[in-house]
Amino acid sequence: VFTVLCGGVGAARFLVGATAVRDPAQITAVVNVGDDTVLHGLHISPDLDTVTYTLGGVHNDELGWGMTSETWRVMDELTSLGGPTWFRLGDRDLATHLYRTGRLAEGATLSAVTRELAHARKVRTHIIPVTDDRLATIVTTAEGELLSFQEYFVARRHDVAVVAIEFEGAPRSSPAPGVLAAIADAERVVVAPSNPLVSIDPVLAVPGIREALAERRADAIAITPIVAGAALKGPAARLLRELGHEPTAVGVARLYRELVGTFVLDERDAQLRSDVEALGLRCVVTDTVMSDPQRAGALAEAVLGA
Amino acid sequence: VFTVLCGGVGAARFLVGATAVRDPAQITAVVNVGDDTVLHGLHISPDLDTVTYTLGGVHNDELGWGMTSETWRVMDELTSLGGPTWFRLGDRDLATHLYRTGRLAEGATLSAVTRELAHARKVRTHIIPVTDDRLATIVTTAEGELLSFQEYFVARRHDVAVVAIEFEGAPRSSPAPGVLAAIADAERVVVAPSNPLVSIDPVLAVPGIREALAERRADAIAITPIVAGAALKGPAARLLRELGHEPTAVGVARLYRELVGTFVLDERDAQLRSDVEALGLRCVVTDTVMSDPQRAGALAEAVLGA
Numbered sequence A, B: 001v002f003t004v005l006c007g008g009v010g011a012a013r014f015l016v017g018a019t020a021v022r023d024p025a026q027i028t029a030v031v032n033v034g035d036d037t038v039l040h041g042l043h044i045s046p047d048l049d050t051v052t053y054t055l056g057g058v059h060n061d062e063l064g065w066g067m068t069s070e071t072w073r074v075m076d077e078l079t080s081l082g083g084p085t086w087f088r089l090g091d092r093d094l095a096t097h098l099y100r101t102g103r104l105a106e107g108a109t110l111s112a113v114t115r116e117l118a119h120a121r122k123v124r125t126h127i128i129p130v131t132d133d134r135l136a137t138i139v140t141t142a143e144g145e146l147l148s149f150q151e152y153f154v155a156r157r158h159d160v161a162v163v164a165i166e167f168e169g170a171p172r173s174s175p176a177p178g179v180l181a182a183i184a185d186a187e188r189v190v191v192a193p194s195n196p197l198v199s200i201d202p203v204l205a206v207p208g209i210r211e212a213l214a215e216r217r218a219d220a221i222a223i224t225p226i227v228a229g230a231a232l233k234g235p236a237a238r239l240l241r242e243l244g245h246e247p248t249a250v251g252v253a254r255l256y257r258e259l260v261g262t263f264v265l266d267e268r269d270a271q272l273r274s275d276v277e278a279l280g281l282r283c284v285v286t287d288t289v290m291s292d293p294q295r296a297g298a299l300a301e302a303v304l305g306a
Helices: A009-021 A046-055 A073-080 A091-105 A110-120 A149-155 A179-185 A196-204 A209-215 A236-242 A249-256 A267-277 A293-304 B009-021 B046-055 B073-080 B091-105 B110-120 B149-155 B179-185 B196-204 B209-215 B236-242 B249-256 B267-277 B293-304
Strands: A002-006 A027-031 A037-039 A042-044 A126-129 A136-141 A146-148 A162-168 A188-191 A220-223 A262-266 A282-286 B002-006 B027-031 B037-039 B042-044 B126-129 B136-141 B146-148 B162-168 B188-191 B220-223 B262-266 B282-286
Touching: A002 A009, A002 A196, A009 A027, A009 A046, A009 A293, A027 A046, A027 A179, A037 A149, A042 A091, A046 A110, A046 A126, A073 A091, A073 B091, A091 A110, A091 B073, A110 A126, A126 A179, A136 A149, A136 A196, A146 A149, A162 A196, A162 A236, A179 A209, A188 A293, A196 A209, A196 A236, A196 A249, A220 A249, A220 A293, A249 A262, A249 A267, A262 A267, A262 A293, A267 A282, A282 A293, B002 B009, B002 B196, B009 B027, B009 B046, B009 B293, B027 B046, B027 B179, B037 B149, B042 B091, B046 B110, B046 B126, B073 B091, B091 B110, B110 B126, B126 B179, B136 B149, B136 B196, B146 B149, B162 B196, B162 B236, B179 B209, B188 B293, B196 B209, B196 B236, B196 B249, B220 B249, B220 B293, B249 B262, B249 B267, B262 B267, B262 B293, B267 B282, B282 B293
Parallel strands: A002 A027, A002 A188, A027 A126, A188 A220, A220 A262, A262 A282, B002 B027, B002 B188, B027 B126, B188 B220, B220 B262, B262 B282
Antiparallel strands: A037 A042, A136 A146, A136 A162, B037 B042, B136 B146, B136 B162
16 A cells, blocks of 8 residues: 655556555545636536646646646637636646535535546546645735735746745644544555645645654655756755755755655756755655656656565 | 516516517616526626616527527536536627626626626617525425525426425515616516516515505506516426416416516506406506517507507
8 A cells, every 4th residue: 555645746646656556446546635726617627637637647738737628618608708717727627626516505525526536537546635624825026915825836837935834724724534534554655756845735734644754754755846946847956045945856855854764856856865864864866857758667666666 | 778587588678578668778677686696606696687787788598588699608518517418608799797796706786787787789778687695586396495496496396396486585685776666667568478476576576676666657568577477487387376376467467466566567468468457457458579670669669658
C-alpha cells in the first residue's frame, strides 16, 4: 500500500507512473482541496479533477487542465451573454461539476462524490480529498488584496506579488474518512512534486495530517517540485522567494525536513545533494522530469522502491 | 402600454403576436416562477426562459423548450457519469442557467438577472418574474406524494393523478418591482392562454396580484387555453377535471370571472358563447390557435384592440 499527498498536474503525472509500476488498487491519492471554488453555483475541485481525469486517461495534456476532446459550447454562449468566462469550463468538464454539485446538494460528502466520479471513469486508484470540510487557500497580495486561489492563479495568472497564504477553514476541518489510515498504514508515503506552499501546505493544514506524516517520517519521501531553481509549471519558485524561502530544491527540502526522511533531488541538481543531506535527509538523485509516462514510471519505481 | 400574465409556451406565442402588432417596448410580460427549480446547483426558470428565448428568436420550437441549434455535450457526459439526466439541459441553454445562478449568488435579484438576460438576447419587451422571492408549485398526487412541478411535469410526464396544487412560499412573497404598476397602468391586461392551475394561479398567488388584477377587471381579458375541451399542450384539461373544474373553456372562464371582464373563446367553441356570457363576461370569439406568427398577430390584434 502506497499513499501520495497530491496537488494537481505534477502529482497526477507521478500517479500515472506509480500505477504503471504498482497495482493501482494499492495506491491512495490524498488530494488538496484548497483550490476548490464555487463558480456559477457549481462546486469545482481542480486538483481532484486533474488527478481523476489523468488517471482516467481523459486529461487534456495540451491545455494542462480539463478534459480531452473538449468543446466550448456553454462558454461560447456565456460569452455572448456577457457572463464571466475567465475560468474556462469545457462542456465535458462541466458535467463533472454538475454531478458533484448535485450530489453535494443531496448531502453526499466530497469524498463519496470523488469516489463515484473515479468509479465512473474506471479509475482504480483510491482518490480522497484531504478533507470533506471547506478549506480555501487565500492569497494576500502585496497590495493587501485577498484573493481566492483561482482568482490568484487563473484570473491574475499568478502574476502578482504575494505576501501571505492562508487556509481558511483549516483549523475547523477534519481529515476525510480513510486519510489518516492511508498515511499510517502505507508502506511508503510520498509527497508529490507539487507546489509546497499552495498544494501540499493546505493538505498539511488539516489538523492531524502533519502529525500523521511526521510519525511516518522514516518511510516518507518527498519529490522536489523545483529543478534547477525553477518550477516545471506554475509559481512555486516565485512564491518560495516572496515568502522568504530559498527558491531551490534545498529550500523545499528544508520545508519538509521534519516530515519526510528522504528527499528526491533531480539529477540536474546533483550538486545540491550535500546541502540536502546536511538537513538530516537521505537523498535520492534521479530524473524527476516526467516528460512521458515511461519517465514517470521510472521515477515512481525509484521512489516507491527506495 | 400592455401587460400580459404569462406561463410558458402559450404565453410566449401570444407575445410574439403582440410584439408584431404593438411596440415591444410598450409590452410587459409578468411571468410565472412556480416552475423554477434548482438542479445540479443551477437555478432554472423554465417559463422566464421560454418567454425570453421565444422573443429573442432562439426558442427551440421543435422540442417545445430550450434553445435552437442546441447540442448536448454536457448531458452526454453526465449520462456517462451516471448523473441525473431526466431534465435535459442543452449546452447553450446551460449558459443561461450558469449566468443566472452566478448573478443570484452575487446578490442580484431574479428580476435584475431576467432583465440582463433579455437585454443580452436583444429582447425589448419587459420581462419580469412575478416575484423575486421563492415560490414553488407543489403537486400532491393521488398516492399522496408531493412533487415539485418539474418532477410532476417532466420526470412523470404529468401522467399521474393530482389531488392538490400548492404554491410554497407564496404567502411570504411580494410582487417583483414594477409588477403592480404594470398591471395598474396598462391600457389592457391580458391573461395569456396558459394553464390556469399551474401557470396563472401561481402568478395570482403572490399577495397583491389578484387584487391588482380585479381592480382592472374592466380592461382585463383572458384567452382560453382550452379549445374543444382539450389543452393544445400539457395537462390543463386533465388537471381541471381532477381538481373539480369543468375541463372546458367555460370552466376556465369561471375561474377568471372576478378578475377579467372579457373572455376570448376559440371559434371552434363558438357554441359556448352564451355560457361564458352567463358568467357575466363579455365574450370575444376568434381563432386562438397560434399555429404561426401571423395567426398569433391576428389574435393579439383582436385581444389588444378589443
